[in-house]
Amino acid sequence: MDDLPPSQPSDPVPQIFSEWTVFVEAGGIIGRPKLIRNLKRAGASICSDPREARVILVDSTSTQGRLFIRDWGKDENKAVVEHTWVSKSIEAGHALDADEQWGGCLTFDDGRPILRDESQGTINQSVSLPTPSMTPVASEKQSSVPQVTVPVPLENPPRSTSPTELAYPPATQVPISTPTPTPTPLLSSIFKEEDGRQVLFFVQVDIKDRRKLIYAIRKNGGIIHPNHTNADYAILSSQSSTFKTLLSTTVAAGTPALSTRFIHDCVEQKEFLDPAAYEFDSPAPSRKARGKRKRAPSVDEYEDEEEVTKAEITRPGRNCRPTEKRRALNSREESSSPMKSPVKGWNTMSQSQNSPIPQPTMQSFSSYVSS
Numbered sequence: 001m002d003d004l005p006p007s008q009p010s011d012p013v014p015q016i017f018s019e020w021t022v023f024v025e026a027g028g029i030i031g032r033p034k035l036i037r038n039l040k041r042a043g044a045s046i047c048s049d050p051r052e053a054r055v056i057l058v059d060s061t062s063t064q065g066r067l068f069i070r071d072w073g074k075d076e077n078k079a080v081v082e083h084t085w086v087s088k089s090i091e092a093g094h095a096l097d098a099d100e101q102w103g104g105c106l107t108f109d110d111g112r113p114i115l116r117d118e119s120q121g122t123i124n125q126s127v128s129l130p131t132p133s134m135t136p137v138a139s140e141k142q143s144s145v146p147q148v149t150v151p152v153p154l155e156n157p158p159r160s161t162s163p164t165e166l167a168y169p170p171a172t173q174v175p176i177s178t179p180t181p182t183p184t185p186l187l188s189s190i191f192k193e194e195d196g197r198q199v200l201f202f203v204q205v206d207i208k209d210r211r212k213l214i215y216a217i218r219k220n221g222g223i224i225h226p227n228h229t230n231a232d233y234a235i236l237s238s239q240s241s242t243f244k245t246l247l248s249t250t251v252a253a254g255t256p257a258l259s260t261r262f263i264h265d266c267v268e269q270k271e272f273l274d275p276a277a278y279e280f281d282s283p284a285p286s287r288k289a290r291g292k293r294k295r296a297p298s299v300d301e302y303e304d305e306e307e308v309t310k311a312e313i314t315r316p317g318r319n320c321r322p323t324e325k326r327r328a329l330n331s332r333e334e335s336s337s338p339m340k341s342p343v344k345g346w347n348t349m350s351q352s353q354n355s356p357i358p359q360p361t362m363q364s365f366s367s368y369v370s371s
Contacts (some may be wrong), residue, residue, distance in 0.1 A: 014093060015043030016043065017043045017044030017089070019095075020044050022045070022047070022055045022057060023048075023049070023050045023055070023057070024036055026064075028062025028065045029058070029062075038086055039086060050068070054077075054078060054079070055081060056079070056080045057083040057085065058082065058107065059083055060082060063115075066114050069108070069109050070109045073107060073109050079098065079102060080106070081102050081105040085102060089103065189221050191221040191266070192221040192222075199222050199233065200222075201223065201225060201233050201234075202228040204228075204234075204235060204236050204237055204246060207236070208237060208239070213263055217263060228246060231255055233255065233257075233258050233262075233275060234246070234250045236258070238259075244283060247280055247283050248283050256275050259278050262278035
């Protein structure tokens with residue numbers, strides 16, 4: 001157990017590059033990420049633009065390194081050195097600067113033509129690029145042409161690096177036209193009209209897989225509308241409990257009510273199909289619920305009621321008919337012949353109300369019986 005635990009920190013690295021701003025060329029240096037870590041650990045400030053660097057690290061055997069040497073080697077404020085300058089400075093315990101001839105790592109332009117893609121057998125072409133002073137910073141940032149780095153020979157394969165570290169001087173950024181891929185048909189315009197207007201869809205709230213339907217509609221150019229009466233189309237499901245109510249109000253508003261199959265088929269066939277094939281039939285008119293209400297009497301009931309009323313009116317008259325007949329008979333008898341009174345002096349009652357009523361006698365009664 002004499003070994004130190006892995007978590008114990010190692011000895012601190014001397015900050016020998018704390019006052020140096022370094023740019024590391026991205027295309028030709030093997031082991032570039034490790035080199036950058038060593039620089040940062042020793043206090044260096046890594047920049048992504050060679051214009052801001054005091055030291056530019058390159059590999060003079062690579063095409064990119066030779067381009068950097070040619071473009072930046074004449075700048076008196078910069079030093080283009082071999083990438084081995086870092087390890088030599090760390091071994092020396094301090095940064096090897098101009099006073100020490102950069103540790104023998106300073107590079108020089110040999111003046112020979114720099115050939116492109118030598119390892120790939122392409123046509124040899126002398127690269128003639130403008131100097132850094134000819135290309136302003138603003139033009140590099142505002143350029144809309146994609147900047148592609150010069151290919152690397154096979155003996156020095158490039159390493160993957162972050163975009164911020166792939167900065168080159170303007171002289172090495174050569175625009176290269178790349179073939180544009182054939183555009184594939186997109187599904188984002190299925191539910192768009194020719195004038196670009198997006199089709200409005202209402203999707204029933206309690207419909208099955210509603211999220212998938214909404215995603216398919218939006219992905220293909222449609223818009224979800226919250227009101228089924230104002231949407232262009234209403235997507236309904238006959239399996240829902242609110243289907244009949246929504247169907248009635250949707251049809252009444254003039255909005256086509258379609259099944260969910262319409263969305264699936266349009267996406268599958270990548271075109272806007274005929275909605276009429278997916279439209280629900282109009283609902284049959286619903287009968288009004290019968291409530292408890294007063295029933296209007298029929299004609300027969302009116303007639304029965306009229307007869308009952310007549311009967312009630314004429315019943316007292318019927319009861320009075322015997323009396324009327326009796327009076328009429330008496331009046332006829334009185335007009336034709338004098339009426340015999342059962343009692344003597346009986347008919348004298350009408351002569352005078354003040355006359356005394358004669359008392360019947362036995363003799364008058366006998367004569368009445370015999371008659």
